[in-house]
Every structure is written in structure tokens, then in C-alpha cells.
Amino acid sequence: MSLPLEDEEGMTMGETINWMGGWPKEGVVSAAEWEERSGRYAERSRELLEQDAESLKEALAGTELLPTWGTRTERMMLAPGADAAIDWIIKRWLQPGDAVLVERPTSRFALQAFRRAGIIPHAVPGDGLGLDPDELAESIRQLHPRLVYAAPDCTDPEGRVWGEARKELLLQICREEDVAVLLDERQALLCEAPPRGKYASGSANAGLEGVVFRVGEFPPGMVAGLRLGWICAHGEDEKIRELLPTPAVRPEAIPPTDLAAVLGLLQEGIEPIVKTMKFIYRARTGALVECLKRQQLEGVGWNEPQNGMHLWISLPEGLDADALLRAAWMNGLLFQPGGAFYASDPDRFKLRATAVHTEERLIRLGVQKLGDTMADFLGRWG
Known part of the structure; x- marks a missing residue:
């Protein structure tokens, strides 16, 4: 999902590719169609x-x-x-x-x-x-x-x-x-x-x-x-x-x-809606995986998910996902740092990317932003 990110006063901070998950504004059943359907009642x-x-x-x-x-x-x-x-x-x-x-x-x-x-x-x-x-x-x-x-x-x-x-x-x-x-x-x-x-x-x-x-x-x-x-x-x-x-x-x-x-x-x-949604989500997760393969980011790994909408990504040892997020945000990319998914002893060298709400052209751009951010980040600390 690509969206305008706003601060607390509602000022636009620029277009950001959002892989944090959450609820997109559009769906397989569009906002306009749903408004018309619910309005009937x-x-x-x-x-x-x-x-x-x-x-x-x-x-x-x-x-x-x-x-x-x-x-x-x-x-x-x-x-x-x-x-x-x-x-x-x-x-x-x-x-x-x-x-x-x-x-x-x-x-x-x-x-x-x-x-x-x-x-x-x-x-x-x-x-x-x-x-x-x-x-x-x-x-x-x-x-x-x-x-x-x-x-x-x-x-x-x-x-x-x-x-x-x-x-x-x-x-x-x-x-x-x-x-x-x-x-x-x-x-x-x-x-x-x-x-x-x-x-x-x-x-x-x-x-x-x-x-x-x-x-x-x-x-x-x-x-x-x-x-x-x-x-x-x-x-x-x-x-x-x-x-x-x-x-x-x-x-x-x-x-x-x-x-x-x-x-x-x-x-x-709802079967046609569900089939369409599953097709889109698999295609976009597959596109994310293919882009990561082509980018060949050193030290980055993942296991392709069996189900669902997320991709769990491993970062190079020592690259803290929370710190990387702060840098990625400045480059126009958001994701979920992995540490928040642990009850204790968090693995901070992982992140969750949810690209199923993002068009494929922006998935390619998002992976490029991730690679550029990693290169800048590692270059500063290398």
C-alpha cells in the first residue's frame, strides 16, 4: 500500500510505501461498492x-x-x-x-x-x-x-x-x-x-x-x-x-x-471474492520474493510462507530492524520490526513485510528502498 503519511497536525509528509499491515482503504469489494451496499439499509x-x-x-x-x-x-x-x-x-x-x-x-x-x-x-x-x-x-x-x-x-x-x-x-x-x-x-x-x-x-x-x-x-x-x-x-x-x-x-x-x-x-x-483476494495476495507476495531474489541483498533471507499475507525476513547479523525502520522511514518505506513479535528474548534482526496491499510496481520500488536503506545504514556503521 502506498499512502500519504500524516503527522499529528495532518500535514502530509510525502508518499510512503507501507508494509506494516493494517487496513487498506480499498479492497476486492471497493469502497464505492460497499458504501452503496450498506447505504441500502x-x-x-x-x-x-x-x-x-x-x-x-x-x-x-x-x-x-x-x-x-x-x-x-x-x-x-x-x-x-x-x-x-x-x-x-x-x-x-x-x-x-x-x-x-x-x-x-x-x-x-x-x-x-x-x-x-x-x-x-x-x-x-x-x-x-x-x-x-x-x-x-x-x-x-x-x-x-x-x-x-x-x-x-x-x-x-x-x-x-x-x-x-x-x-x-x-x-x-x-x-x-x-x-x-x-x-x-x-x-x-x-x-x-x-x-x-x-x-x-x-x-x-x-x-x-x-x-x-x-x-x-x-x-x-x-x-x-x-x-x-x-x-x-x-x-x-x-x-x-x-x-x-x-x-x-x-x-x-x-x-x-x-x-x-x-x-x-x-x-x-463470497467464493468469487475470496478467490480473487487469494490470487492477488499470492501474486503480490510472490512478487516481493522475486524482487528480493533479484536484488540479492547480502545477508538477507526468508522462508516463503505456506499461508497468509506476511513475509518474515531475516536481516544480516547485527542489523537491528528497529534502527533500520527509522532510516527506512526517511526513505519512504515502512515495515514491522521483528522484536515486537516475541514474548521474551526478541530476535531484533528480523522484520515482517506485508506487501499484499501494494501494487507490483511499488513492490519493486519498495525492495529497492530497502536495499538502499541497508546500504546507507551499513555504510555509516561499517
Whole structure:
């Protein structure tokens, strides 16, 4: 995404190529089309709009393409994005001082949200197949966590897919130790296939008697201006009652016209939109990889992601990504420094680039800017 960056007073600071992620202004469904769609429902009564919310949950549960497929609607909550869904779970399930187990590396937002709430995240060692089961069991015994947070179908920032056996062991161990699991499925629509299996089957017994929360959303860039996420809660009623909303306490509201417009979109069928989005994102991530290969930046490496929208890039040893970002910003390029993706002992020589919202000609320019910034930076300190 190329955008005008503004300071606090709104003054334009020049055009910048933004690979930090976030929500682009446009999408496969354009801003103009979405405004027209949601505008159709502006005059609907409050009563009808409330009915739309329940109908939307039924549509989400009935759309096989989505990870919400088959979920009981009374176990589903809507939220303005996966971040808001995680915030809700933290607020209702955790207390300051609680321990949470996470992957290494893991979601930058989740770590920030835990810490803001006074929750203490602890990383569990693992490998390319997922969390190490023995390490997970030992960490549970030592730290007595209230929750394990993971993204088995598409990790952030690496875009890895766990082995199926590791997913099952995660649920089994947590079930036996009476620890809840929070599965972040926000990139599920970008996967080769939507999450399935016991932990995501949508049945009342998903995760058996264990407590499993799943959060997801329509990905950034799918529908311009739309932030719609969900929570699916699985487990015995008595165990998850405190998470479920009440008439007085509910997740942050979503514009009612958006709910009605999404319902209409699902009724028409979202498969063509999802196919287009996946094609664009794969093409642009592939373009980023090819540009990096051609640029041949010394000491730079990466593993091509199996799923998702991010590329996890290794920098030359000693080149701190936070310091590099400050220099890159002056050259018109933004990315996410890698240190923020670790619960402890951060690897500061990595960065996350999200180029899926950037046109291919600007991807080439962005890689050139990265190379020029690295050369300038290393030249000053060499």
C-alpha cells in the first residue's frame, strides 16, 4: 500500500510505501461498492437491524467456506475485527497477573493486548510443525497458565501451518490440564482450506470437554472499510458462561448497516471474492520474493510462507530492524520490526513485510528502498 503519511497536525509528509499491515482503504469489494451496499439499509428500523445480526450469525454458521461453519449461533459473538474479539476474551476470561502461553514468534497485537491488560505472556519452544508437546506440558505444570494462544493454520508473522498431530496434541494436553485454548484464525480465508478438525468442526463438542475459543475476521483488503470479526466458543456451558455476552455487557458494536450488507454478501456467495483476494495476495507476495531474489541483498533471507499475507525476513547479523525502520522511514518505506513479535528474548534482526496491499510496481520500488536503506545504514556503521 502506498499512502500519504500524516503527522499529528495532518500535514502530509510525502508518499510512503507501507508494509506494516493494517487496513487498506480499498479492497476486492471497493469502497464505492460497499458504501452503496450498506447505504441500502440506512432506513431500516432498529428491530429489523437486530434481526439482521441474528440472521448474519446463522449465515456465518451456514457458509462452509468460513471457519464459522457449523458453529451454534448461541456460541458465536460478532465483533469489529479479530483484534476486538481478542480484547473481549482478555476482558472476560483473564485477570491481571494471569499467565498465557504463546508461540515464538507470535502475533504482535496479541502480545500487546495481553501486556496492556496486565497478563504475562510466556513463549513455549517449538519447531516448524508447531509447539513442542513436551515443552507445552512442562510449561503448563510450571506456570499454571489460564490460556494458551496459538494460530495453527497460519502463524503470524511466519505464515507457517502446524502439523495436524500437533494441533490435536495442543487440544489434548490443554484439555487434560484444564487450560483454555485461544485459536487465532484471522487468516483462515487465505488458507488453502478453511480450518477443520476437532478444534474447528463447529460441533458442540469441538475440543471435547475442553474450552476452546476461536477468533477470526474477514481479512483486510477483502471488503473496503469493513471490520467484521467473530468469536466461536466451545466447551461446557458452565465453563464458558463468563465469556458469553449478556444484555448489559456485549462486545463493541458493529455498524448495523454493515451487518445487513454482509448478510446480503453471504447470501449472494463470497467464493468469487475470496478467490480473487487469494490470487492477488499470492501474486503480490510472490512478487516481493522475486524482487528480493533479484536484488540479492547480502545477508538477507526468508522462508516463503505456506499461508497468509506476511513475509518474515531475516536481516544480516547485527542489523537491528528497529534502527533500520527509522532510516527506512526517511526513505519512504515502512515495515514491522521483528522484536515486537516475541514474548521474551526478541530476535531484533528480523522484520515482517506485508506487501499484499501494494501494487507490483511499488513492490519493486519498495525492495529497492530497502536495499538502499541497508546500504546507507551499513555504510555509516561499517
